[in-house]
Amino acid sequence: MTDPTRGVLYPERLPRFTRLAAEGAASDLVEWFWIPEWDLPDGVVSRQPILGYPAANLAIEPDGVTLWGATTRASERELRGSGWAVGALLRPAAYARLHDAPSDLVDAHIVLDEPELQHAVSAAMPDLDAARVTASAWLVERIGAPTSDGRLANAMADLLMNDSGILRLDDAAERLRVSVRTLQRLAHRTVGLPPAAMIRRRRLQEAAQRVREDPDVPLADVAAELGYADQAHLANDFRTVLGFTATDYRAAR
Template sequence: MRLPYRPRGVLRAGAATCHRVSLYEPAADLAPFVEHHWIVHWDLGGRAPFRQKVLSHPNVHVVFEQPFPAVYGVVRDVFERELSGVGHVFGIKFRAGGFRPVLGAPVATLTDRVVPAVDLFGPAVVAAGERVLGAAAEPERVALAEAWLRAALPAADPDPAVAETAAIVARITTTPNLFRVDDLAEEVGVPVRRLQRLFAEYVGVGPKWVLRRARLQEVAERAEHGAGIDWAALAADLGYADQAHLTRDFTAAVGTAPGRYARA
């Protein structure tokens, strides 16, 4: 089923008129691992290349693209992708923790890296990518990608830590008053040390980074809607010491102050 698109974390989402994004929910048997599938089409019609920037989420993606499929680990800085000409890509966004059974190693080994998918999945992923990208209809692309993924998933008993990790990360993104790792640990009933080990093994980044990134995405989303924002009140709502703290944090990540971002 096609899902509504909410460009949370996509910087200058309103300025990107050159591309179209579609999201699809995964089949029920893949839902424990996959958050959704995404498809991006772009057509710059002879215009200059467009550089899209994203405050990325704590998720691993398998992307069918040219010249070869790739696995993208969590990007701690701003993720940038230049689009040019006409094209499309197909991505599988794994749930936080959902790629650990596939990788068979700590997800932190992929952090800030882009790895050729053939290195992890073998030659079959290249042929699968060609079929997915060559399909005419989006639902057919989803079906082909899911058929490949079912064959690629390990035949093993479910790892309960996958669901636990996904639930903790979801709690961060849906609970705006969680600001500190200690508070998160108390909220979910997990000791801080175990929480840190769990995130390194299954997410690829620490809980402090996930908490901070969720706040920055909230600031960017508010700023995207334009001027008239009470930045001091927003700073207090999001647990910053003051407005200056929010401004420093956002500027360090995005490269411009939130007020200037909102006015641009």
């Protein structure tokens, strides 16, 4: 499974945070489950900036169930008091069955009327494994086995989100043995984002993690390692999505 801090801009600020792999039939539907738990003193606010994956999330919380679409920018959540969430990073095969127009849900969310799911997961908490099993069972029953199109979409997401060697759409299309146009259409109807945007998000996550973990590495080296044209291109990507440059991120840390 991918490093649990990838996409988390300030992991030291996290409350208790667990990522659990999906198992069995749910592994075709969920990349992994993420479960934060927090219990903060009165008046304390924990701000969690996240550079999300180019994917949708199903979030089950004490007050309801929400389907979050893919994002084009970083997001931030403020944590107060005590609470928890059981989230599922959805694979495209699952997302396309939960929402018929993923592109309409980019940078947006909808509340799902699923009280039985919410009550069942609430009853399972704080047993994290039981919560995962409960959420998995609901997804498998609700969605069923992926279609052939869904499996191709899953393979596309795996490649674009996890293979650092994929820098161009032509490379991804060749690996998947489809045309670039087919790849673009598939991403549109199952993720909501262009495949090029998925590649850019993976590179930016990798860049942020590299800067965070090695404060002495020259930013020009980071840019070259990850396929950016130059350091200015890296800085522009940071600024466009995060609102600050890699230099600002390093200084803030």
